[in-house]
Amino acid sequence: MTIAARHTTDIFELLSKGKFICSNAVDTNNRKLFDIIHDNFEQLYDYFNAIGFILERGDEYFYFSRNEMKVLLENKIEQAFRWVDVVDFCMAFNNSFAPGFRFAVSDILVQVKVDASLKDKLEIMKRLTGEGSYQERITGLIEKQLVGPGYAEQENEITGQYKVLTSFNYVRDLIASIQIQEEVTNEISE
Numbered sequence: 001m002t003i004a005a006r007h008t009t010d011i012f013e014l015l016s017k018g019k020f021i022c023s024n025a026v027d028t029n030n031r032k033l034f035d036i037i038h039d040n041f042e043q044l045y046d047y048f049n050a051i052g053f054i055l056e057r058g059d060e061y062f063y064f065s066r067n068e069m070k071v072l073l074e075n076k077i078e079q080a081f082r083w084v085d086v087v088d089f090c091m092a093f094n095n096s097f098a099p100g101f102r103f104a105v106s107d108i109l110v111q112v113k114v115d116a117s118l119k120d121k122l123e124i125m126k127r128l129t130g131e132g133s134y135q136e137r138i139t140g141l142i143e144k145q146l147v148g149p150g151y152a153e154q155e156n157e158i159t160g161q162y163k164v165l166t167s168f169n170y171v172r173d174l175i176a177s178i179q180i181q182e183e184v185t186n187e188i189s190e
Contacts, residue, residue: 007033007036008047008048010029010033011036011044012048014030014033014150016053016064018063018064018149018150019150020058020061020149020150020165020166020167021034021037021062021150022060022061022099022150022165022167023166024163024166025153025165026154026155026163027153037062038062041055041057058166058169058170058173059166059169060166060169061165061166061167061169061170063167063170080175080178082128082145083174083175084175085121085125086128086141086145086171087171087175088121089118089121089122089125089141090146092115092117092118092121093107093108093118094111098164098168099165099166099168100163100164101163101164102161102162102164103161103162103164104160104161104162105135105138105142106160109134109138112134112138113134119134122134122141125141128141142162146162146168151170151171152164152165153165
């Protein structure tokens, strides 16, 4: 039995939940799984494809994608709106918010209290964060929208420090790929 075969259950457990396996994960087991997938990608791709899952490779991360027919367009659009809001909020907090960036809820809370624009963005995201204090809403946002899907991990429970994972590039790249056509007015044809 190959190393990859011994770990297919662990890989499936994470990826089938919509999570990512990243090269810079805080969890050593996730980094080990990343190396196993990296070294055995073709074999694992074929294995998961045979059982109906598509193993995808990103820039230093892996994930499962779904067959387009199974996913409703409305759900995809709603998820994209959430990602745009979350990435916009994170980048407004600190424009260095990218893989490897470290932060704590307290860092964001301090910034929200002094930055009216960031506070407005948090208010707009009440549908994602729910009601509560700023600290509760920021904690909920981080846990549900960043940690839950695997875009960040808590690195230190005592200090409450989180680390942004390479999978965050998936969302940033998706948003960057959105093309918006501007209407051209008073265009003069030649």
